[in-house]
Amino acid sequence: MKHNRMRAHFAGILVLLFAGVGQVTFAQESHIGGLTGEASRGKKLYRRYCVGCHGPLGDGRGENAPWIDPKPRDFVTGTFKCRSTPTGALPTDEDLYKSVTRGFVNSNMPSWLPLTRQQRADLVAYVKTFSSSFREEKPPSPLSMPSESAANQQSIQSGNELYQKMNCWSCHGKEGRGDGPSAQTLVDNRGYPIPPYDFSVGTRFKCGESNQDLYRILMTGLDGTPMPSFANGLTPAQAWDVVHYIRTLQMNVKRKKQTAENEKKDGGESKPVGAQPE
Amino acid sequence: MLLRLRAAVIFILVLGVVLSVRQPAHAIPAFARKYDLPCSACHEAWPKLNDFGIAFRDRGYQLGNEKDSPIWQNPSYWPITFRITPEWHRESSSNQVVDTVPGNPALGQTYQDVTTHGFDFSGLDIWAAGTLYKDISFSVLPSADSSGSFHFENVFVRFDNLFRTRWLNLKLGKFELDNLVSEKRMLFLSSNGGFYQVYHYTPFREVQFRASNPPIVQFNPVFGIGDNQLGVELSGHSENSYARYSVALLSSNEGSPGLPNRTYDGWASFNQGFAVGKLGVQRVGAFAFFGQRPTFFNTSFGSPVLSEGLGNKSLYRAGLTGLFYIKKVDFSTVFVHGWDNVFLGTGTAANAPLPVGARGPTWNGGFVETHFTYSPQLVFVQRNEIVRMSRQVFRTDPRDLGDIDAFSFGLRYYPFMFSRAGLALHTEYSLVRSYKSASPLPTSTSPFGPDLRSSSVFIGLDFAF
Amino acid sequence: MRTRINYLQIGVTAALVLLTAHGAGTRTLRAIGTSSEAREDTSGAATLSGIVKLEGSQPVATRINMAADPACLKMHSAPVMSEEVATGTNGALKDAIVYISDGLGNRTFDPPTEPVVFEQKGCTYNPHILGMRARQTLKVANSDPTTHNIHPAPQNNREWNLSQPPGSSPIEESFAREEIIPVKCNVHPWMKGYIAVFKHPYFAITSKDGTFDLRNVPPGEYTIETWHEKYGVLTQKVTLETNQTRTLEFVFKR
Numbered sequence: 002m003k004h005n006r007m008r009a010h011f012a013g014i015l016v017l018l019f020a021g022v023g024q025v026t027f028a029q030e031s032h033i034g035g036l037t038g039e040a041s042r043g044k045k046l047y048r049r050y051c052v053g054c055h056g057p058l059g060d061g062r063g064e065n066a067p068w069i070d071p072k073p074r075d076f077v078t079g080t081f082k083c084r085s086t087p088t089g090a091l092p093t094d095e096d097l098y099k100s101v102t103r104g105f106v107n108s109n110m111p112s113w114l115p116l117t118r119q120q121r122a123d124l125v126a127y128v129k130t131f132s133s134s135f136r137e138e139k140p141p142s143p144l145s146m147p148s149e150s151a152a153n154q155q156s157i158q159s160g161n162e163l164y165q166k167m168n169c170w171s172c173h174g175k176e177g178r179g180d181g182p183s184a185q186t187l188v189d190n191r192g193y194p195i196p197p198y199d200f201s202v203g204t205r206f207k208c209g210e211s212n213q214d215l216y217r218i219l220m221t222g223l224d225g226t227p228m229p230s231f232a233n234g235l236t237p238a239q240a241w242d243v244v245h246y247i248r249t250l251q252m253n254v255k256r257k258k259q260t261a262e263n264e265k266k267d268g269g270e271s272k273p274v275g276a277q278p279e
Numbered sequence: 280m281l282l283r284l285r286a287a288v289i290f291i292l293v294l295g296v297v298l299s300v301r302q303p304a305h306a307i308p309a310f311a312r313k314y315d316l317p318c319s320a321c322h323e324a325w326p327k328l329n330d331f332g333i334a335f336r337d338r339g340y341q342l343g344n345e346k347d348s349p350i351w352q353n354p355s356y357w358p359i360t361f362r363i364t365p366e367w368h369r370e371s372s373s374n375q376v377v378d379t380v381p382g383n384p385a386l387g388q389t390y391q392d393v394t395t396h397g398f399d400f401s402g403l404d405i406w407a408a409g410t411l412y413k414d415i416s417f418s419v420l421p422s423a424d425s426s427g428s429f430h431f432e433n434v435f436v437r438f439d440n441l442f443r444t445r446w447l448n449l450k451l452g453k454f455e456l457d458n459l460v461s462e463k464r465m466l467f468l469s470s471n472g473g474f475y476q477v478y479h480y481t482p483f484r485e486v487q488f489r490a491s492n493p494p495i496v497q498f499n500p501v502f503g504i505g506d507n508q509l510g511v512e513l514s515g516h517s518e519n520s521y522a523r524y525s526v527a528l529l530s531s532n533e534g535s536p537g538l539p540n541r542t543y544d545g546w547a548s549f550n551q552g553f554a555v556g557k558l559g560v561q562r563v564g565a566f567a568f569f570g571q572r573p574t575f576f577n578t579s580f581g582s583p584v585l586s587e588g589l590g591n592k593s594l595y596r597a598g599l600t601g602l603f604y605i606k607k608v609d610f611s612t613v614f615v616h617g618w619d620n621v622f623l624g625t626g627t628a629a630n631a632p633l634p635v636g637a638r639g640p641t642w643n644g645g646f647v648e649t650h651f652t653y654s655p656q657l658v659f660v661q662r663n664e665i666v667r668m669s670r671q672v673f674r675t676d677p678r679d680l681g682d683i684d685a686f687s688f689g690l691r692y693y694p695f696m697f698s699r700a701g702l703a704l705h706t707e708y709s710l711v712r713s714y715k716s717a718s719p720l721p722t723s724t725s726p727f728g729p730d731l732r733s734s735s736v737f738i739g740l741d742f743a744f
Numbered sequence: 745m746r747t748r749i750n751y752l753q754i755g756v757t758a759a760l761v762l763l764t765a766h767g768a769g770t771r772t773l774r775a776i777g778t779s780s781e782a783r784e785d786t787s788g789a790a791t792l793s794g795i796v797k798l799e800g801s802q803p804v805a806t807r808i809n810m811a812a813d814p815a816c817l818k819m820h821s822a823p824v825m826s827e828e829v830a831t832g833t834n835g836a837l838k839d840a841i842v843y844i845s846d847g848l849g850n851r852t853f854d855p856p857t858e859p860v861v862f863e864q865k866g867c868t869y870n871p872h873i874l875g876m877r878a879r880q881t882l883k884v885a886n887s888d889p890t891t892h893n894i895h896p897a898p899q900n901n902r903e904w905n906l907s908q909p910p911g912s913s914p915i916e917e918s919f920a921r922e923e924i925i926p927v928k929c930n931v932h933p934w935m936k937g938y939i940a941v942f943k944h945p946y947f948a949i950t951s952k953d954g955t956f957d958l959r960n961v962p963p964g965e966y967t968i969e970t971w972h973e974k975y976g977v978l979t980q981k982v983t984l985e986t987n988q989t990r991t992l993e994f995v996f997k998r
Contacts, residue, residue, distance in 0.1 A: 042557070049655050050331065053317040053698050064697055065315035080903050089904025089917075104344050109315050111342040114519045115334035117554035134902070167909055168891040171813065171931040182812035186933035190897055204345060222905045227930030229893035234909040 043127025160246025366739025472709030483681025488626030590629025836954025
């Protein structure tokens with residue numbers, strides 16, 4: 002009889018355990034288009050590819066972190082630069098997927114394009130488990146993006162005025178060389194110095210290369226950095242004007258070729274994500 | 280006996296110490312330290328590349344994150360990797376012809392197994408590779424055998440993204456022929472298992488003929504897919520390196536420097552990967568080689584004038600390759616068909632008459648190599664390989680003369696996995712059976728002996744930093 | 745047979761208990777301050793007041809240079825001083841936050857419906873230190889003729905960063921969790937302020953005379969903390985009886 006009771010206890014504990022596991026797993030998926038990423042698979046990939054920089058706890062304190070500048074992202078805070086959602090909000094799964102796919106220029110984060118879509122989706126699912134925010138909140142819907150206006154002289158002129166009025170120059174400089182009066186004072190959310198983007202160099206933007214990406218950076222801000230969201234201060238039409246003006250600051254970029262490649266890129270990698278499941 | 284036991288005890292002790300001391304090494308393998316990525320990021324199991332590693336290599340050792348050019352590196356960065364393997368191994372060969380009474384050949388010969396074992400170490404690789412500038416990469420690999428005599432395993436400069444397209448990259452120098460299954464990155468190290476039989480196969484008759492007429496044929500084997508060659512290569516790849524091609528024009532001298540041969544070989548390979556759901560990337564490919572080899576040399580007062588080969592006769596290899604992943608298990612598969620011209624197959628100079636009834640030998644071969652990657656730190660490996668002659672030089676030759684069965688299995692355990700150094704405990708057993716390839720006894724009436732079996736047991740510490 | 749029933753029963757019960765517990769857990773998380781016994785029942789409440797002082801040589805305020813943005817510079821005829829340390833007579837310390845850090849137990853409090861306002865004026869923050877409640881509405885206003893970006897740098901709340909051009913309507917935001925959050929404007933690096941978020945109403949920010957006042961505190965044992973942006977935190981334990989009025993003195997030493 003005593004034996005039986007013990008068994009019952011044991012069963013109860015088992016149920017507890019399973020229920021516990023169930024609780025943990027419900028938030029461990031990612032959905033990218035028709036793909037479902039799973040954290041359990043993502044964990045193995047993370048241990049293989051990511052752990053050296055982002056660390057086993059996802060806090061950006063991997064063994065290589067001391068030698069890396071800019072520092073690897075701390076996933077625990079749930080703060081991400083490249084989002085389609087408003088400032089302060091969580092990124093969507095697609096946002097994270099694009100970041101994993103694209104990599105970050107001028108940082109140690111490479112493009113993980115050689116991994117399959119499924120693998121990248123699995124990684125996104127696992128990365129989300131590091132921050133409790135993803136269990137407590139849902140990312141809001143992405144900012145709407147009206148279609149781009151014509152990049153004519155009038156638009157560029159208006160963009161120039163807004164660049165002055167919105168104090169873009171305080172950090173990015175009057176000529177977009179990243180040498181504004183506040184440039185030297187900027188730090189990221191972990192206290193490390195972070196230089197404002199120098200448009201004249203014309204390297205790729207952190208969160209993508211197309212005008213759409215640039216619009217998104219402007220309107221969502223880069224959370225964790227001094228770059229604010231201008232969603233409050235600019236109308237969509239004004240934002241497009243600023244985008245057009247900013248392009249004129251990239252003196253060293255061959256315009257035609259770049260846009261052509263951008264379109265190809267967008268069509269090649271990001272579009273099919275939603276359109277065609279694996 | 281006692282001595283052997285003590286040696287074993289000491290070895291185990293040393294092994295224990297090495298495995299338990301997991302302190303970070305201070306030296307840094309070339310690329311891992313440049314990019315701060317763990318070995319496992321590019322290697323399925325070092326040295327075998329994974330999809331990310333393949334793409335990295337295809338881009339000319341660049342990640343494309345604008346930190347590739349050496350101008351972005353710390354000035355003290357020096358892109359060099361050392362690799363060597365201290366080891367214990369046991370080699371055994373069956374059906375060796377030995378004197379019945381040692382030291383007295385007159386009393387006759389008999390077949391016997393010959394077995395040796397002991398401590399040893401492999402040759403040393405000192406590999407420097409990296410970028411000279413954005414889109415210009417290089418590799419220099421001086422490699423020594425275990426006596427310390429060096430040769431250059433590879434030396435090349437590569438220009439990437441010509442005309443701003445990743446489909447055009449140009450490489451000049453001595454390099455490994457691009458193929459889906461790389462012999463240089465295999466997970467086998469022993470003297471029997473450490474190479475692919477089909478990549479180097481020469482029909483047994485051809486070997487016999489060459490052995491009996493050494494001055495005529497300079498190159499033995501005639502051609503090895505696994506041998507690095509001198510030449511120029513044009514290659515390309517898709518952005519994720521799922522689609523890849525390579526065409527190369529090669530000197531017909533098996534990569535030996537200083538011996539231009541006045542004829543050229545051609546190599547082409549193509550492979551395509553498909554992402555299949557949760558299984559991973561499946562790759563299939565094909566390759567072809569066509570070349571010529573001299574059958575005799577110009578002579579000066581009877582001695583051959585090296586590098587001036589004459590009577591060039593052709594040979595080809597063609598095959599299919601595949602890499603298949605099913606979760607933690609993956610298969611590397613290769614099929615090769617080979618043909619050598621009858622002059623090559625019989626070791627006959629092109630200006631001399633052929634043996635009556637001789638034909639150019641053809642053969643087929645292939646292998647399935649299985650890896651079970653339990654984790655990035657533990658991989659079990661296994662390989663089955665066969666080579667079958669499809670046309671012997673003489674109709675009267677036994678059908679299975681020179682056929683090969685090979686089997687290997689082992690495991691590699693990496694006690695730590697980070698971006699500073701690589702160490703693997705490598706254990707392996709390999710067995711190769713070569714049909715009718717043992718030397719015949721002097722008393723035998725047949726020109727062929729029994730099957731030859733050789734086996735290796737290998738336990739070593741393979742490391743790189 | 746009997747044992748099997750036991751086995752099942754206990755298992756199912758355990759699962760139910762767990763689910764309920766989980767549900768309860770989420771509820772508390774979602775609803776900081778839905779019920780509020782303490783707030784409704786103010787009879788017998790105690791009052792805690794006192795002063796925060798700075799002992800030692802009085803610091804000299806540093807001057808802020810606003811030359812980087814002429815729009816800011818033009819607004820001030822007199823030199824603008826840093827608000828990091830402001831003292832009154834006898835070492836009275838301004839802009840210290842006094843609050844109950846422990847002792848309220850499981851009491852929860854509804855956030856007030858009226859918003860608090862954090863104003864950017866003359867390229868400084870007004871107030872320099874703002875106290876507010878978790879989930880209370882925060883209105884950030886820009887009264888300057890220049891564009892600011894309002895960038896709180898929280899540890900426990902989500903970080904956000906919004907640009908606010910002159911003449912635009914106030915930004916409405918809120919914070920979910922208790923925390924003292926540094927706020928800065930990256931465009932004007934001298935602009936620094938703090939938003940202190942509490943889940944209860946028992947906090948005060950010292951005025952120029954260094955005094956504070958915590959009213960309607962239910963009787964009990966409390967840990968009271970004082971926080972100052974430069975001098976850190978001081979702690980005192982205090983027991984409040986019914987209807988008691990107590991005074992406390994906090995002294996920061998330089």
